[in-house]
Amino acid sequence: MTTDHQFSNPNKPRFSFELHSTEGRARAGTFHTPHGPLQTPVFAPVGTAATVKAVTPAQLRELDASLVLANTYHLYLRPGDEIVAEMGGLHEFMCWDRPMLTDSGGFQVFSLGDTNKIDNDGVTFKSHVDGSIHRFTPERSVRIQENLGADIIMAFDECPEPYDRKTVETAVTRTHSWLERCVEAKTRPDQALFGIAQGGVHHDLRKESAAFITSLDLPGYAIGGLAVGETKPEMHEVLELMDGLLPQGKPRYLMGVGTPLDLIEGISRGVDIFDCVLPTRMARNHTVMLWYGGRLNLKNAPFARDRQPIDETCACYTCSNFTRAYLRHLINAREMLSATLLSIHNLHTLVHLTKAIREAIIAQQFSKFLEQYFETAEERQAREKT
């Protein structure tokens, strides 16, 4: 069986990144993928098991999502990457024709796998689904991600807790050697492999990691090991440091972040791509994010007779049609529509916030945007408390 990529010209770049505009450290660009352009900065909804939980692809398109994540660990265990490949790959399997990214499974092996044993060659772990024993190596992760077929695939890395220096040092060393093996193992030219920097909160380790991963000429670079317990100022310092170390001409992906404020802080420090489970997980736990920061737990009693939409300035499907009182009723009655409507709102908020920022950067109005944002945020949060 032959596939398209085997006939492609290896010299023709499948992936390229153009920077349209910068303001301060903030950047607006376009990352070209086989499934269309990714306009950055961008927020990517997470669809771990080949579905953004509670949201249909049609709804994702309506709220302007472009990049969607899926997960190697979860799809390998269920239904199995071979089945996904047999069914035509992730895009066809889940009916998403825009860009996709798969995480390597490194993070899940550490956060979900029960009794995992890590060595320099890879990780042996116990499935959270049925307790069976499995082993991931860089080669295995790349092989699985090639079966899944996302546009962007991630290096297999070790994500340690950020403080203990010795643990972080070991993780950095392993992550680097595993990256080399991922590059070596990779065969599909229609997939872009992103390297991941580790180093916790230790600046010298971050520098070492950035130097190593950028020594390999990769189409994009990710900043891993953040939002895992460190403080916000520590995260911001690492981002500023990385901005100076990663090449301007490649996209930067901050893994696992975040909230509206996190996106603003990240973009202000040179980040182009974000993903986070928070908007959809919070939606399933009855909480909505607000454009200007803060959150509302719609399960709370004061919303029982509230005629307002979640956010009066939000143009999402949920805010255009439903009152807080109705949403609270759905939550209280344990109706599954609540997860859908809240997820749509939270995703819309993050996707459109990054879009608005992109437009501001292109118009060289980002600093003005920030000024107005923080001013309004203060007013809004004060009003919402009364």
Place this chain on the structure above:
RNA sequence: GCGAUAGUAGCUCAAUCGGCAGAGCGCCGCACUGUGGAUGCGGUGGUUGAGGGUUCAAGUCCCUUCUAUCGCC
């Protein structure tokens, strides 16, 4: 009408020989950042149906009464 059984938090129920009236759920909140619709955490909650008696001490024993369910005239 007679008899049996029962009555404790919003609900379902615990409470040893008479010895600090509790749990689960609900309710009210909080947390969640490369996803377990999972989960964790905190809080509210009582005239033990009512009235009386015995006792140092009563949800528990005694009397009266009310209510519910079941059975029998």
